Amino acid sequence: MHHQYLSWIDNLDVGAVRTDRPEGNTTERLAHALWEQAYSATDLVVNIHCNTRPDSLIYQWINVGNPATRERLVKMAEVFGVTTIVSDREIPEDATPTLGNMAARRGVPVILEELIDGRWISEPSTGAGVRGVLNIMKAFDMIDGEIEPQQGFPVVPGVNRFHGVVRAGRGGLIRFFKAPGERFEEGETLAEIYDLYGDVVEEVKMPVDGYVWAYPCGSSLGTSGGLQAVQTGANVAYAFTHEKDWPP
Ligand SMILES: [Zn+2]
Numbered sequence: 502m503h504h505q506y507l508s509w510i511d512n513l514d515v516g517a518v519r520t521d522r523p524e525g526n527t528t529e530r531l532a533h534a535l536w537e538q539a540y541s542a543t544d545l546v547v548n549i550h551c552n553t554r555p556d557s558l559i560y561q562w563i564n565v566g567n568p569a570t571r572e573r574l575v576k577m578a579e580v581f582g583v584t585t586i587v588s589d590r591e592i593p594e595d596a597t598p599t600l601g602n603m604a605a606r607r608g609v610p611v612i613l614e615e616l617i618d619g620r621w622i623s624e625p626s627t628g629a630g631v632r633g634v635l636n637i638m639k640a641f642d643m644i645d646g647e648i649e650p651q652q653g654f655p656v657v658p659g660v661n662r663f664h665g666v667v668r669a670g671r672g673g674l675i676r677f678f679k680a681p682g683e684r685f686e687e688g689e690t691l692a693e694i695y696d697l698y699g700d701v702v703e704e705v706k707m708p709v710d711g712y713v714w715a716y717p718c719g720s721s722l723g724t725s726g727g728l729q730a731v732q733t734g735a736n737v738a739y740a741f742t743h744e745k746d747w748p749p
Pocket residue numbers: 550551615
C-alpha cells in the first residue's frame with residue numbers, strides 16, 4: 502500500500518526488530534504480536550517475500566545450521582521445489598530476539614520464499630507460491646494429495662550458496678545481458694552502466710562462476726527495482742554459486 506519495504510511509520514523492518522517489546526515502537530509491537538499469535542504457536546513457517554523486478558529468479562533460502570530444524574527445512578525446500586540457497590549459520594546465544602532468531606531458538610523451522618513481482622499479483626509468482634505451500638502441507642500430512650512439481654520458470658537444481666552483492670563502481674543508467682538463472686563465468690560482464698550520452702562508463706563483472714537471482718538496482722522509496730538509474734555503490738546483482746547436488 503505504501504510502496505515501501507520498511508514500515509512506513511518508523512522505517513523499521515519487522516523481521517529485524519526485537520519481538521520482546523509489547524510496549525515498544527509500532528514495528529516492535531507488530532513483531533511481538535506476530536511472535537505471540539503466529540510464530541510461537543506453529544510447527545512450520547513459510548515466510549513469503551518477493552523481489553521487485555519481473556525477471557527475478559524465484560528462489561528459497563534455508564539455514565541448516567540448527568540440528569533441531571534441519572531435517573524439516575530440507576524436506577520443506579525439497580517439496581516447495583524452487584532454486585534453493587543453503588546456509589549453515591548457528592544463531593549465537595546473545596543474538597537479537599528477532600522473529601527468525603526466536604523461531605530458531607524454539608526449534609520452529611522457517612523457510613524463506615522469494616517470489617517475484619512485489620507490486621503485482623501475477624504469474625509465475627502466484628502459481629509457484631500456491632503450489633509450493635500446498636506441497637509443504639501435503640508433505641507434512643496437513644492435507645491429502647500428490648506433490649506437484651514446479652513449472653513455468655527456471656530452477657537451478659541442487660545446493661546453492663549466496664556469494665555476495667555485486668555493486669556499481671560508477672553512477673549512471675544500467676542495462677543487463679542475461680536473465681536471472683542463466684549461468685555466468687567469472688569475469689563475464691553482467692551489466693553496463695552508461696551516461697546520458699550513451700557512453701559506457703563501467704562494465705560490471707561477475708565475481709565468480711555462478712548465477713544471479715535478481716538485479717536489485719535502482720532503489721527508490723526504500724525498495725529496489727523502481728528506477729533504471731544506479732548510484733556509485735548501489736546494489737546491482739545478488740550472486741550465487743552452485744555447490745553440489747541435493748540434499749545439503
Ligand atoms: Zn526478501
